[in-house]
Amino acid sequence: MDALDAKYPFFATAREAVAEAAMSLPELVAADAPAVERARERVERALLDGTVESESGTFPADSAYDTQAELLSYPIARILVSLLDSEPAVEKYAAAEAATAVDRIRADLATDDELRSVSAPTVALDDVLVEFDLSDAVRPERSGHSPSDSPASTSPAGRDPTHYWIAVGPYLRLTSPSWGPSWRLVNRALAAGEVRLSREELLDALEAAVAERVREGLPFDLATGEGIAAELESGVAELKRLLSERSYTGPIDVVAPELFPPCMTNLIEKAERDAELTPPESFALMAFLVGIGMTPDEVVAFCADTSLNAEGIRYQTEYLKDDRGTQYPPPTCETLSNYGICHNEEDHMQVAADPLAYYEKRVADADDLDDxxxxxDARDESEAV
Structure with a gap:
């Protein structure tokens, strides 16, 4: 097993490395090996912070010992998530693994060719496409901005292509209209059964492919109190305790935009300028609005004069409003900062670690509130008269 296996533990080669190592997961868990603690951290950070990176730093680590623990933590983490017995936990864990993986892929793709031989192992975009059986479905844009047999069109100075074409089938499977109006097939460039994507949009689609693979087979059907489930019982109990502390007993149930956290205000103002929100931005905003008690209809009305479309809003908010989806709060300020959404204006991270907690405190401190x-409602009644 090597650093690349541990970096992308859902790759086929990583699964083969685990199998070839002939290490018994039950024995590792019983011995409380380092991979077990890393697995617990992996799940905790996935559910609470939207990432599986260790708090001690980003992977890859320097030693082979850490590489082994990192790789083996992945299958153990999947067992822990299964034992939580929660569909939203599976969804959130898969999303965090995918987000972390794509961040690593971006870093790999940004590595200069001259540095590849001396740096940690990296993957190329072609490697990722092969891994997900997309090599025949995705190809660089050809000259003329449409599929053809002419030479590939690349960005200046011979850099990687700026746009790609993907077969419509994989496009529909890996993307969602809820990501924004531009993702609807009717709004895309379509030719010869292929859809045009920017490089960054292709990475968004690959993130969905990673999440899809991570979700496969989860949750496992494990008998509680027996075997490996019994050995992991204390770790599962601790994860449930942390989740209960971070879960909200109920929505704040007041909509006071002037008290919104700066990051949410910035997203709303961006959408009001008719700028399209990225999928992480859209999800963060929808999760916040649902978290403060807004119904899908109210969110649609609230965002009526923005770039967000009603169909996409309903898709996201109805899922988040479902009993399955309200169990966990939106991403923390730290995670939002990693996505460039939170900028810690006025050092507000000292007030609260996540947008809902920040808003809850501001509402509690306010003397007078206008909902x-x-x-x-008053405006609707006036228009109806």
Whole structure:
């Protein structure tokens, strides 16, 4: 097993490395090997922070010992998630693994060719496409901005292509209209059964492919109190305790935009300028609005004069409003910062570690509140007269 296996533990080669190592997961768990603690951290950070990177730093680590623990932590983490017995836990874990993987892929692709031989092992985009059986479905854009047999069109100075074409079938499987109007097939460039994507949009689609693979087979059907499940019982109990502390007993149930966290205000203002939100930005905003008690209809009305479309809003908010989806809060400020969404304006991370907690504190400290819903209802009644 090598660093690349541990870096991308859902790759086929990584699974083969685990099998060839002939290491018994039950024995590792019983011995409380380093991989077990790393697995628990992996799941905790996935569910609470939207990443599986270790708090001690980003992978790859320097030693083979850490590489082994990192790789083996992945199958153990999948067992832990299964034992949580929660569909939203599976979804959130898969999303965090995918987000972390694509961040690593971006870093790999940005590595200069001259540095590849001396740096940690990296993957090329072609490697990722082969891994997900997409090599025949995705190809660089040809000159003329449409599929053809002419030479590949690349960005200046011979850099990697700026756009790609993907077969419509994989496109529909890996993307969602809920990501924004531009992702709807009717709004895409389509020719000869292929859809045009920017390089960054292709990475968004690959993130969905990673999440899809991570979700495969989860949750495992494990008998509680027996075998490996019994050995992991204390770790599962600790994860459930942490989740209960971070879960909200109920929505704040007041909509006061003037008290919103700066990051949410910035996203709303960006959408009001008719700028399209990225999938992480859209999810963060929808999760926040649902978290403060807004219904899908209210979110649609609230975002009526923005770049967000009603169909995409309903898709996301109805899922988040489902009993399955309200169990966990939106991403923390740290995670939002990693996505470039939170900029810690006025050092607000010292007030609270996540947007809902920040808003809850501001609402509690406010002397007088005007609920947007009351104003909206009054406006609707006026227009109806």
């Amino acid at each position: 947007w819903r009351d104003e909206n």
